[in-house]
Amino acid sequence: MTGPAPLSTPDLAEYMAAREPVLTAEHMTIDYQAERPVRAVDDVSLVLNRGEILGLAGESGCGKTTLAYGINRLLKPPAILRSGAVTLHDRNGTDIDVVDLVDDELRQFRWDKVSMVFQGAMNALNPVLSVKAQLADVFTTHRPSMSKQERQAASEELLSLVGVDPARLTAYPHELSGGMRQRVMIAMALALKPQVMIMDEPTTALDVVVQRGILREIMRLREQFNFAVIFITHDLPMLLEISDRIAVMKAGRIVEINTAENIYERPQHDYTKQLLSSFPSLLGDRGGFVRGKEEAHVARG
């Protein structure tokens, strides 16, 4: 089943031509097998460029998390990848067919090439293990040749990279604030210097000020290590600020994809326009929002 291609504007081709892809997903279709199968992702194709922040916007249930899991080979039954291909264009020039990876190949690919910051990251850390044990776990699995000292040094470095005091390495998750736990999660995703990081609502449960600090951190690290990010959230105002490019998803399909600027200035799809008009601007006009008394005014006038 193929539907209309995502809307866009002609200048996107120019933007894409100037960049080198790091990950290509083609015709991904994902179903949840139930009595009546539910199509969660419907023929979605997506190219992610090296070092790019791609925002994936959409409401709950639109399939954005399922798509991310599909790209990272994390789908569990009843979810099933019906069709589609995912290719990672590795730094060293080889192309990896992600869908065909099995066992050890898959284990080596995950986290090393594509890592993930999970939704509800506040609770994604293991409560009975120290931060140190959880960070070291990444290294013992993927870099078995590292010595204990090297692991310790690498873990300390990771924490300072994300702005957490390395002395907190021995802390347990409950001893850290929400923002710090989030930073530890990012440190963990960063551990193997992946080329792609998928972030699923990484700041949703956090306070605005803390959230801002973490977004800045992600963007700074992106400048430093040039990884690409797929940033999943329903918070379009936030995406407009941090993304290079934004894909708007609705009912399993990408309905519009364009640079952040074009999405804001020249939205093409009605749904994008609806999303854009559904939050009032802080400093500007009221938009669709009417304060009680003034609505009465208008009604009378």
Place this chain on the structure above:
Amino acid sequence: MSLEVDHVTKRFKIRKGFRSSELVAVNDVSFSIQPGQTVALVGESGSGKSTIAKMILRLEQPTLGSIKIDGIDSREGGMRNYRRLVQMVFQDPFASLNPYHSIGHHIERPLRLHKKVSSKQETRERVAELLQRVNLDPDMADRRPHELSGGQRQRVAIARALAPGARYLIADEPVSMLDVSIRLSVLNLLARLQREENLGVLYITHDLATARHFSDEIMVMYKGDVVERGASDDVILNPQHEYTKTLLDAAPEPANHGKLRQEVRDEHLASQAK
């Protein structure tokens, strides 16, 4: 006739091992809400916003100071007499409705407890009427919460809060759990009800944009203190306190798209040049 919070302080005892210390969650806060007025209370997590809400609702007792609603002191008299006047709309509509009970039950109960109805027939009519007031189909009364979307559930929560005939509503982050596209409709609904029923509303949020457009006045809380207050547009467009400025800087402003990315890039290049 108003909701008066008068020099209210709340301290919590914290025990750590054998030592105990005190946390001042709310420090000498006073304000009032008139019927028909919306006051927004903004601030970061832990700043004391929800503690104020709990004290107004009589879920916590103030350590010092008093809270009066239309002359009735929050510490005197029966609970029901007081709660008749003030009701809460909770943050999470997925947790605030009981999955075992029908939507109708959620609205009937306050009607019966507060003796707003005298017969079965009247109860049914009032429930249908309340559901219509929040733009829901009266047939929803027979459904259960899991059959409703987040936005619909929050409408039920609003209808439930209105059922006892409350004059004041405390809305603690009423739309933060909802999808962006339906937030506005729920806020617009609250605004309409407020106008029609002349309700006083305390709108607790960390979203400054809706705080500005939804309320007449904004109070900014920081570590238990109200650090700034004023007419909404003044606080947002001309902030005086440093913390208010920090909050404003942290709020996403879509019109500034690209600015943050450029800022971070410039900082990175500058640090590399060093």
